[in-house]
Amino acid sequence: MADVNRGNRPLSPHLTIYRPQLTSITSILTRITGNALIVASLLMVWWLLAAATSEAAFAVADGVVTSLLGDLVMTLSLWGLWYHTLAGVRHLIWDNGVGLEIETAEKLGWAVVIGSVVLSVLTLIIII
Numbered sequence: 001m002a003d004v005n006r007g008n009r010p011l012s013p014h015l016t017i018y019r020p021q022l023t024s025i026t027s028i029l030t031r032i033t034g035n036a037l038i039v040a041s042l043l044m045v046w047w048l049l050a051a052a053t054s055e056a057a058f059a060v061a062d063g064v065v066t067s068l069l070g071d072l073v074m075t076l077s078l079w080g081l082w083y084h085t086l087a088g089v090r091h092l093i094w095d096n097g098v099g100l101e102i103e104t105a106e107k108l109g110w111a112v113v114i115g116s117v118v119l120s121v122l123t124l125i126i127i128i
Helices: 022-053 053-063 068-095 102-125
Strands: none
Touching: 022 053, 022 102, 053 068, 053 102, 068 102
């Protein structure tokens, strides 16, 4: 049967009503970093394939990867890798039913954000 009150029902709350929470933002960022890591992996596969193909192909790929834009992409990929790893550990903790309280979940969220930045800087220091 048709819903005669369709236009009179209240709409469900939307993003304009809810205040973004750290846990929701970190969850969204986990998905974004996962997809970004796929793109960075494709860039590295292109670089390796070019190295196996010819000197000219490698020169082009190496020029892109070692350019300023390439360095930026690789640095952000490094951060994304650490962020995605730490967020995965956080989810493993949550899967065991630990740290689900709001205060603890927010502390874990900040630990993921700050930890990923610190680990990225330490990795860059070690690499460079």
